[in-house]
Amino acid sequence: MTTLAVENLKKNFGSTQVLKDIDMEIGTGDFLVLVGPSGCGKSTLLNVIAGLEKQTAGQVMIAGRDVSNLQPKERDIAMVFQSYALYPSMTVERNIGFSLEMAGVDKAVRAERIREVAELLKIKDLLKRRPSQLSGGQRQRVAMGRALVREPQVFLFDEPLSNLDAKLRVDMRIEIKKLHQRLGATIVYVTHDQIEAMTMATKIAVMKDGIIQQFGGPKDIYDRPSNTFVATFMGSPAMNLLSGVARKAGSEWVVDHGSQQVAVPRHIDVSALREGQEVLLGIRPEAVHLTAEVAHDDRIDQVWEFERVIDVTEPTGPATLALFEIDGTEFHASLSGDAVVEAGHSYAFTADLAKALVFDALSEQRIAHVDEAGASEADQAA
């Protein structure tokens, strides 16, 4: 069932168009993550959904009801703010119960709801404290409690974890995910962090300049990004893009990028390619291995082998990142953590092309896969 639908939504601040024709739909229990670079309009979209900003055009539907012209309190939503925005003069208890208090809920009922939420979030011992007496993580929990106590149709989170330190962030990320699984709540969640996006989302919307670039499941977004922006935005280090020209060599298509030619992987629908078309070959860093480490019996049947001098290595623990250049383009490889490599030395690399992508260099759109041929991309995503 569709819980939240945004239709042809536009938002201008004066003459600046911040949201341009946003369209999306999520069902009950979905966890939608909005990602995108700073200033792309994520918070604005969330504020419009919440009713804190008025849309310039378009509609917001919540649970089948057109709420476009309703006050925030009438929309049946709850919001967790980046800064938490706890009421400084109130105890944790009253902070959590404030929305119920405003709705005129009976005191006993209120107390019971607050107790339940506090138990769920493990903050029962903090109820009598004031926000100034809490740690960052505890404040975060209280802010969540304030949203949870209302049992709304949709939860809106605006970068709720960005003020926490790295360790706490991972903990809270898991807790929010657990909470989502347990409550089956419908959530719209804004973040900068693409790990958060990948790990928590059931649906991801990648935004840029007020436009949704792609809307789909995390795996779709990662494996089949619709354009180079999405491809390089999701994943760290970013996907490598090698520019070249599509050529037909016998019955095979290759990407010719000067010094070398790379066979176009078999899953790419070559009927969409033209001889001489400028293309970008997309290879994720984790698909690049040291040839010495690739076992012979590996089922890697489409590969591209090359030798390069490593410029910089960055051991991260689980992986060792190697940076080198291919025809003037920076290229990242994410090697195994045990790989013994040194900057300034040349190594043989093997790139697994099983998940490689080809983009049209001009439009920056991805060339369709064979299994998508005929079917439109939109149908695939849905």
Place this chain on the structure above:
Amino acid sequence: MSVAALDPAREGRGDFDWSARFSRFAVYAVLVFAALVFLVPLMSMVFTSLKDMDEIRGGNLLAPPAEVTFSAWVKAWSEACISVQCDGLAPYFINSLLIVVPAVIISVGLGALNGYVLTMWRFPGADWVFAGLLFGCFIPFQIVLIPMARMLGIMGLAGSIPGVVFVHIVYGIGFTTLFFRNYYASVPKELVKAASVDGAGFWGTWWHILMPISWPIVTVAVIWQFTGVWNDFLFGVSFSSGGSQPVTVALNNLVNTSTGVKEYNVDMAGAMISAFPTLFVYVVAGRFFLRGLMSGAVKG
């Protein structure tokens, strides 16, 4: 910070630092002198008010009273003759209270409301409204006297306590708005957004969310307004008449009464009675200067 610490380069030297010692001594000497300049007249006032006229005539201005008597205080409060009536300062003191209480409450309340609207519910032209209010702060009192007198006449408030209250409210709103606007500008907007999602409306947000964290600025505004209104002489003498005069005007009349002997002890007691409420407000309101009322709203 101690005076010696002003020059960190001097610290840590093994030998005794005479120069730091001396500068500290010099600073204290200046402070003590300044304190005396203010305290000696006050002391003289207190002493004089506790003496009887014989002792004043015969004795030293700075000498403590040989025999303490409160009769001058009693006289100033309830018996002294001001113009033709001999009821002391008491009725005028009450007038002043009747002026200051509504004037302070209303001007501070309206200032808080203005500040709230100007920061959290901004409307087109809000900046112009604020600029206009700010401009009002800088108009000298003397300029408005005649237009204001005319206004009060038209409104039927001339020569009455409500008229004086009205003038003080109008004059005070500019300042109180300035105080509250600047204070609320530092309050995170997300607090108001959160309240609005939680279902609090315009008044609810103000009352439940903003007012409880406004005590520091309420204190400032109250002290400012109370002192200004209580100590006002010009508006009082211009817009009140006879029975509605504030204590400052009455004190002036008491001291300037030309009949009979000049009773310095009564004058001094009267002056102190008139000054007492502002002192009281400073001491009491100072306790509400709580720090860190806003901490905890947003991340550490």
